[in-house]
Amino acid sequence: MEMNSPPPCPNTVTIRRNPPRRARPSTYSAAPLSQPPSSKTSSAIRSFPIHDILSINIPDKPEISESAVEHSDSEKLKVFLRIRPIVTQQKVGGSSKIAAQKNVWPQNPKKKDASKTAKVGGKKKNETCLKLNDSHSVTLCPPQSLIDARRTKSEVYEGFSHVFCDESSQSEVYEKMMNPLVVDFLKGQSGMLAAMGPSGSGKTHTVFGSTRQPGMVSLALRQIFLQKESCRSEFSRTFYLSMFEIYSERGKGEKIMDLSQEGGDLYMQQSNIKGLKEVVIHDVQEAESLIASGMLKRSTAMTNSNIQSSRSQCIINIRCDLDNLDEDHSCTAILTIVDLAGAEREKRTGNQGARLLESNFINNTSMVFGLCLRSLLEHQKNPKKPLLKHYQNSLLTKYLRDYLEGKKRMSLILTAKPGVEDYQDTSYLLRQASPFMNIKFESIEEQPLGNKRRTQTLPKAELAKRMKLSSYEVSMNDEVKGDIPHQPHKEELVLEPDKEVETDGSSFQFPVNINIKVNKSKLIKECIPDPAKKAREYHILSNFSRALWKVLKEYKNKLEASENKADVLRHNLIAEIERGAALENELNLMKASCTCGKVFTAEENDKTNSNAQVSSHSIKVERIKKTDIVSTHSFSFRSVCTELSFSCDGDSSDNYQDTSAVEVASTSLNVPNSEEWSSKKNNAPCEYVVFDKEDLMELGDTEFGSDSTAYDTLESGVSDSELLLHEYEFPFLTKGDQRKHEEEESNAPDLSSDLSDSECFQKQNILEDTVTLDHEKDIDEVKLKSSDLEKFEEQCKENVDISSPNVVLDKQEFKELSERGTNVEITG
Ligand SMILES: Nc1ncnc2c1ncn2[C@@H]1O[C@H](COP(=O)(O)OP(=O)(O)OP(=O)(O)O)[C@@H](O)[C@H]1O
Structure with a gap:
């Protein structure tokens, strides 16, 4: 804007005194209200294929099949409850001795008196604190003394996957609890069963059983080998057994002991047990003998609660390598069964010295195990709550990290003692562990086919044997060797060189001569995605496209409005500049002609002349x-x-x-x-x-x-x-x-x-x-x-x-x- 140089003089300039003032146009009224040119940007935006997207018929609610409901239900952590039969007398060291009478809780005079009174009466009542409501719930009744003291009242615990009464047999427990895990395991899905409960509540009994009453491990092995023999399919299965315990020697830290025959001390490295021996098992007898010998090595001790109380956490792994002979596929599944050492109360067990130190370790491990699951539950309820890393606090939880973080399926069996004197233990167990039934397995890590997880305990030759090379045979030739025309096998898809391959309307040409022989069935299987997965992806993408389109539309409208505004402002600015220039000129002219009170001197007159x-x-x-x-x-x-x-x-x-x-x-x-x-x-x-x-x-x-x-x-x-x-x-x-x-x-x-x-x-x-x-x-x-x-x-x-x-x-x-x-x- 050149303000100094005067504008060209018009032919006629009329200057009036007190020239009528024109109303100064307002910023917006002065601007021409003509429609501004259409925005370049908006026109540059290509029309979004909204019709294509909106034509997609997206169901409001995804159809949920019954199987899916069952599946979703099965995604929850299964918590079973087994009530042990009341055992009034335990023989220790061959002599009949009422173990329960020694350091039995609660040791209050009233109780003793009551007990004496009962004895005096000649009739010992088997009073229970746990009453079975149905197969999924129980009522915990506090002892009369607590009710009288109004310190507590009956509580109902429900929602268990199944409650096994004291008369339930091992096979019944296996059928309802263990069998689904074994079936999944044989399909190639890993799983874990953990037994929790106070000392003497029947964990070891449930897991290992006895000769007459075989436990879950034995029953699972029997089923596994039974199916292996009966089912002669294209799958080749190899089973391995490993067994170890985590214990604490006089409270001096945690140790790992291999319970196999020649096993020794082990160590843990990033959730993996280094040096653990896996023994290939071929039949049930072989497996059971291994289990039996392992149990002999396991740390046990006599306590007031249990004549043979487990002093360690025992873990048994049954690994299955599943090989598809026809398709050269393989996968690995591990069935883990954990027999936790029972939580103990010092008062009840009367432990002292080394036993007491063991007891502390056991209780600590049980507590950490529970904390991990509680953290997982709270994290799932409220994702803002972080998943705390309690697993770091014990070797057991480190080893079971994937399970405790909900990445693998697991089941819990709570073993409870129903006696009135066991009320505190049972109450603690139910309060602690019953909420775990709300844990969901949302991010199960399915092991991909062909991706075998190996432990370093396998012999190198075994590992090498199990290493599978890629199934594709690809040979690349620099030149076409067309002397002998290759007759493609029906199972082979041969992509000939320099031939255009049609792919969804587009075509491409191989830059070099490539002769690819592909197993057709395998290619189809791997290249054609799962229809359900495809449909899900389709819906997700459709919804995403809709959302994206909405956002783009809003932005486009905003952009157009902003550009219109900018155009109006630009026009106004130009008008203002022009008006300013005109006023400036006018002012200059007025200044030039203004001689208010000026008296011209002779010199000025001459100059002017x-x-x-x-x-x-x-x-x-x-x-x-x-x-x-x-x-x-x-x-x-x-x-x-x-x-x-x-x-x-x-x-x-x-x-x-x-x-x-x-x-x-x-x-x-x-x-x-x-x-x-x-x-x-x-x-x-x-x-x-x-x-x-x-x-x-x-x-x-x-x-x-x-x-x-x-x-x-x-x-x-x-x-x-x-x-x-x-x-x-x-x-x-x-x-x-x-x-x-x-x-x-x-x-x-x-x-x-x-x-x-x-x-x-x-x-x-x-x-x-x-x-x-x-x-x-x-x-x-x-x-x-x-x-x-x-x-x-x-x-x-x-x-x-x-x-x-x-x-x-x-x-x-x-x-x-x-x-x-x-x-x-x-x-x-
Ligand atoms: N369901 C049951 N039926 C018959 N006997 C049982 C049952 N449950 C437990 N017992 C018996 O109770 C005793 C203690 O059981 P067990 O050793 O399994 O307890 P535990 O929970 O493993 O104890 P700890 O944690 O101290 O090892 C055993 O003699 C066992 O035979």
């Missing part, structure tokens, strides 16, 4: 009546056409000043020649005409009034008089214009002699400056007596209208002004 090449001016002083201009009287001096006209109050043409009279007036105006006048006008303000005392006196001295009486008076109404200075080509004359102007001036005829007043005014229209004094007849305010002051005063008295809001100069004021001897500015 030299600069201004205009030599012709016309002064037109008009007195405008309300209705019309009565007359225009022009006068000229020399070659300059200066027109001074004024209207008269009267309507008689006799009132006109003739040319000669005006010429006199022009002389009295002290405009001796055109150059001087032009120099004055060049610097004269547009808004003011300055009459000094002399001017006024001269005007008064003229004979204006001699012939025309009052009409001859030069009236200069102050406020409502309009002084117009019409400048034509002045003072902004270009050089070309100046030359032309000079030519015109030189060729100009003597207008004063040849032309009439009106013609003169018209012809000199371009070259003249016109000063117009407009005044309405009815509000004449100031009248300057032309002849003498006394006459002027008289006229003032007659004509001055005091009621007018305009400036009124009475005689006295005028006199004072005259006496000052200064310039009198007639301003607005």
Whole structure:
């Protein structure tokens, strides 16, 4: 924006005093409200294939089959409860001894008295604290003493996968609890069963059993080998057995012991047991003998609670390698059975010394195990809660980390003692472990086919044997060897070189000669995705596309709105800039022509004269009546056409000043020649005409009034008089214009002699400056007596209208002004 350089001068510039102000347009109203051009960006956005997406029929709710419901139910952690039969007497060391009477809890006098009373009565009641409601719930009844003390009341625990009563057989437990795990295991799915409960509640009995009552491990092995023999399929299964215990020797840290025949101490490295021996088992007998020998090695001790109490956490792994002979697929599954050492209370067991230290270790491990599952449960309930790493606090939980973090399926069996004296133990167990039934297996890590997990305990030869190479046979030839045409086998898909292969409408060409032989059935199986999975992915993508489209649509609308706004603002800005430039020009012009109170010096006049090449001016002083201009009287001096006209109050043409009279007036105006006048006008303000005392006196001295009486008076109404200075080509004359102007001036005829007043005014229209004094007849305010002051005063008295809001100069004021001897500015 160039503010300094003046804009090109228009042909005609009219500067009015108090120019009517145009209403400044507001920022937005000034802007053209034309529709802005459509946004480039929005047009650049390609239309989204919404129709394609929306045409997808997405079911509101996914259909859930019954099997899926069952499956989802099966995704929950199964918690079983087994109630042990009440055992009143335990023989320790061959002598009949009531173990329960030694350090039996609660040892309070009342209880003892009650017990004695019962004995005295000769009848020992088998009171129980656990009552079976149905196959899924039990009621825990506190002992009478606690009820009397109002310390607690009966509690119902429900939601168990199954509650086995004290009469339940091992096979029944196996059928309901263990069999599903074994079936999954034989299908290649890993699983774990963990037995939890207080000491002496029957964990070891449930897991290992006895010769007459074989436990879950034995029954599982029997089923495994039974199925292996009966089911002669294309699958080849190999089973391995490993067994180890985690114990603490006199409380000095945790140790791992391999329970196999030649096993020794082991160590753990990142959840893996290093050095653990896996023994290949071929039949049940072999497996059972291994188990039996392992149990002999296991740490046990006699406590008040259990004649043969387990002092360690025992873990048995049965691993199955499943090989598909036809398709060369393989997978591995591990069935883990954990017999936890039972939590013990010192008061109850009466442990001391080494036993007490063991007891602390056992309780600690049980507690950490429970904490891990509780953390998993809370994390699943509220994902904001982090899954705490309790597993780091014991070797057992480290080893079982995947299970305790819900990555693998597991089942829990809680073994409980139903005796009244076992209330505290049973209550603690149920309160701690029953909520675990709400744990869900949401992120089960299915072991991919062909990805076998091997332990380092396997012999190298075995490992090498099990390493499978890729089933694809790919041979790449640099050149086509087309001598012998290859007849593709029906199970082979041969992609011939340099042939285009169609794939969904698009085609590509092999850059090099590749001969790929693929097992067709395998290729189809692996390349064609599971329909259910495909449908799920399809729905997910559809929903995602919809959401994405909505977001894009919103952004597009916002973008368009923003661009419209920006266009409007841009237009407004341009308009404002243009208006600012125009105002600047106007201001510059006004500044240039403003000489408020300026008295021109001789030098300035000379300078102005030299600069201004205009030599012709016309002064037109008009007195405008309300209705019309009565007359225009022009006068000229020399070659300059200066027109001074004024209207008269009267309507008689006799009132006109003739040319000669005006010429006199022009002389009295002290405009001796055109150059001087032009120099004055060049610097004269547009808004003011300055009459000094002399001017006024001269005007008064003229004979204006001699012939025309009052009409001859030069009236200069102050406020409502309009002084117009019409400048034509002045003072902004270009050089070309100046030359032309000079030519015109030189060729100009003597207008004063040849032309009439009106013609003169018209012809000199371009070259003249016109000063117009407009005044309405009815509000004449100031009248300057032309002849003498006394006459002027008289006229003032007659004509001055005091009621007018305009400036009124009475005689006295005028006199004072005259006496000052200064310039009198007639301003607005
Ligand atoms: N369901 C049952 N039927 C018959 N006898 C049982 C049953 N449960 C446990 N017993 C007997 O109770 C005694 C203690 O059982 P067990 O050793 O299995 O307890 P535990 O929970 O393993 O104890 P610990 O944690 O101290 O090892 C054993 O003699 C066992 O035979």
